[in-house]
Amino acid sequence: MTDTLDRPAPSESQDLASPGLVDTERVADLVGQLLAAIGEDPGREGLSDTPARVAAWWRSFLSPQPSATPTCFTEQHLSGQLVVIGGMSVWSLCEHHLLPMNLDVAVGYVPDGEVMGLSKFGRIAQQYAGRLQVQERFTRQVADEIAVVLGSNGVAVAVRGTHLCMSARGVRMEAARTTTVLAGGRFESDPVLSQQFLTLATDRWRAA
Numbered sequence: 001m002t003d004t005l006d007r008p009a010p011s012e013s014q015d016l017a018s019p020g021l022v023d024t025e026r027v028a029d030l031v032g033q034l035l036a037a038i039g040e041d042p043g044r045e046g047l048s049d050t051p052a053r054v055a056a057w058w059r060s061f062l063s064p065q066p067s068a069t070p071t072c073f074t075e076q077h078l079s080g081q082l083v084v085i086g087g088m089s090v091w092s093l094c095e096h097h098l099l100p101m102n103l104d105v106a107v108g109y110v111p112d113g114e115v116m117g118l119s120k121f122g123r124i125a126q127q128y129a130g131r132l133q134v135q136e137r138f139t140r141q142v143a144d145e146i147a148v149v150l151g152s153n154g155v156a157v158a159v160r161g162t163h164l165c166m167s168a169r170g171v172r173m174e175a176a177r178t179t180t181v182l183a184g185g186r187f188e189s190d191p192v193l194s195q196q197f198l199t200l201a202t203d204r205w206r207a208a
């Protein structure tokens with residue numbers, strides 16, 4: 001799927017799955033209730049600490065990642081060089097089934113006077129993975145954020161998703177993978193650049 005980046009700056013009001021505060025005590029209590037509702041004894045050995053563990057996991061999963069402030073460096077004379085950062089694997093949670101999805105993210109851009117710190121692409125991906133998601137929204141949010149930081153919509157994002165809701169339950173298609181691609185600016189108008197990005201971004205997916 002290819003989409004274009006003709007969009008305004010990201011708006012948290014459009015972000016339905018923005019992380020909120022986690023009431024860990026309440027979550028633990030509800031997990032205890034869930035265990036009882038599925039016929040388990042929440043007090044038995046092996047389960048007694050489970051509600052607290054699960055609540056701690058929710059808190060950690062939904063906690064904002066440490067400083068996603070993107071560091072950029074001035075770098076002149078790059079001669080239209082394509083930069084592709086791939087293999088950024090993050091875990092998110094499908095908002096329909098509350099099951100994990102693995103999102104393998106690749107980002108491409110052509111620096112114009114400034115380069116962004118490489119790790120910051122991964123931090124932005126982690127930031128948007130740490131919430132209830134759908135893959136298409138995640139793809140757009142990552143692209144939007146990077147475009148805002150770079151001050152340019154010349155950004156391409158490709159995501160390959162493995163959804164447990166599709167492989168471990170439901171249709172049970174273990175090999176199913178979902179690929180989303182969002183390309184803007186130069187990537188939209190230059191088919192050669194776009195193809196170069198896709199070749200590099202999907203390299204490891206073909207090898208897998």
Ligand SMILES: Nc1nc2c(ncn2[C@@H]2O[C@H](COP(=O)(O)OP(=O)(O)OP(=O)(O)O)[C@@H](O)[C@H]2O)c(=O)[nH]1
Pocket residue numbers: 094095096133134135136163165166169170171
């Ligand atoms: N577009 C999109 N769909 C998703 C994503 N994650 C899960 N889904 C889909 O969300 C849909 C929810 O469909 P429902 O019919 O309401 O739920 P369901 O009965 O559990 O559906 P099945 O998964 O087909 O058993 C399913 O088709 C999922 O595959 C995602 O990231 N993007």
Ligand SMILES: [Zn+2]
Pocket residue numbers: 094095096097098099163165166
């Ligand atoms: Zn799902």
